[in-house]
Amino acid sequence: MTQSSIQFRGHLILGLTTLVLTGCATPTNQCPRDRVHIAQDLPCHEVESRKQPIRYLILHHTAASLPSSMQILQGKHETNKVGIHYLVCNKPEAQIYRFAPEHLATSHAGKSAWRQDQSLNQSSVGIEIVNLDGNLNPYSPSQISQLIALCQEIVIRYKIDPTHVLAHSDIAIGRKKDPGSLFPWKQLAEAGIGAWPDDADIKQFQSRYAKKLPDKKEILNQLIDYGYRPSDSSEASLKLTVEAFQRHFRGQKVDGEIDAETAAMISALHLKYCRPTSTAKN
Ligand SMILES: [Zn+2]
CATH class of the missing domain: 3.40.80.10 (Peptidoglycan recognition protein-like)
Known part of the structure; x- marks a missing residue:
């Protein structure tokens, strides 16, 4: 220091x-x-x-x-x-x-x-x-x-x-x-600047998603609900949106793929900051 x-x-x-x-x-x-x-x-x-x-x-x-x-x-x-x-x-x-x-x-x-x-x-x-x-x-x-x-x-x-x-x-x-x-x-x-999902929520979602990955559309809807705006609904555009999320919240893996950990982080973030929806709490 x-x-x-x-x-x-x-x-x-x-x-x-x-x-x-x-x-x-x-x-x-x-x-x-x-x-x-x-x-x-x-x-x-x-x-x-x-x-x-x-x-x-x-x-x-x-x-x-x-x-x-x-x-x-x-x-x-x-x-x-x-x-x-x-x-x-x-x-x-x-x-x-x-x-x-x-x-x-x-x-x-x-x-x-x-x-x-x-x-x-x-x-x-x-x-x-x-x-x-x-x-x-x-x-x-x-x-x-x-x-x-x-x-x-x-x-x-x-x-x-x-x-x-x-x-x-x-x-x-x-x-x-x-x-x-x-x-x-x-x-x-x-330090009180910006959003971050809670570790306990990530862990909970990840153990569930490790057994069965959630529906891709549901996870993408959570990203959109959170605030991300893909330019269109094409596969390429949605992948770039996942990449943008990963670059912010999971910098060690920026590949646009929705694996259990990325999906868990998205769900945990959504749970914490978005109004409760049926997709967030299932
Ligand atoms: Zn810039």
């Missing part, structure tokens, strides 16, 4: 006694407070006025080095036009840059869907995390510590539902794979 992460944990415990926020230009910026240090405010790009309340928090990996990410997010790239609220970098140390105040919408989600919502830029805060590929490269503990503090503040301020803290890959099925299968979603859920 680095010195900075030890200090961070100290801040976490001390809570209100420590105020390390800098760079907050106006109260309307609605900056994270108390435990989050914004290293620098940088000029906004790819932003527009916000017309919907914030109900989602969307996480991304940059798929680029820090210098390249900075170039892109500062609007210096010819073709790659992306806007974001925050960037959590890693080197030389984990720290947070802010590119846009939360009262503006940024163009980070693209074509996207979750439950009844489409094009989630308007209803979300977006965070980019520097990582060339979160499906190949683990995130550093200090980077995740910074991210957790930032996400906790955002989730609390906007009362964001656990099922609305999502990967880009959750809302852009088959199009995006970030922040990747190595992103520690369970660790975030344990």
Whole structure:
């Protein structure tokens, strides 16, 4: 553990006694407070006025080095036009840059869907995390510590539902794979950020499904009930939807196949977060 992460944990415990926020230009910026240090405010790009309340928090990996990410997010790239609220970098140390105040919408989600919502830029805060590929490269503990503090503040301020803290890959099925299968979603859920099924429920469903796999359609309906939106009802599209689920909840096996463990995790998640239905409790 680095010195900075030890200090961070100290801040976490001390809570209100420590105020390390800098760079907050106006109260309307609605900056994270108390435990989050914004290293620098940088000029906004790819932003527009916000017309919907914030109900989602969307996480991304940059798929680029820090210098390249900075170039892109500062609007210096010819073709790659992306806007974001925050960037959590890693080197030389984990720290947070802010590119846009939360009262503006940024163009980070693209074509996207979750439950009844489409094009989630308007209803979300977006965070980019520097990582060339979160499906190949683990995130550093200090980077995740910074991210957790930032996400906790955002989730609390906007009362964001656990099922609305999502990967880009959750809302852009088959199009995006970030922040990747190595992103520690369970660790975030344990810190109060996002959803995670209960181990006891997973175990119970898995022992049942090990004897007989549930009907595939029933499991897919649970995924759709939970929020995933396949682009169509084709076999290929449904497989990509299972892959998106696995990339978030079962990163060690992202193959689109519904085996007993994947089905158990889906049912456990559905049981915990969706209204009871006949399919969830049978
Ligand atoms: Zn993304």
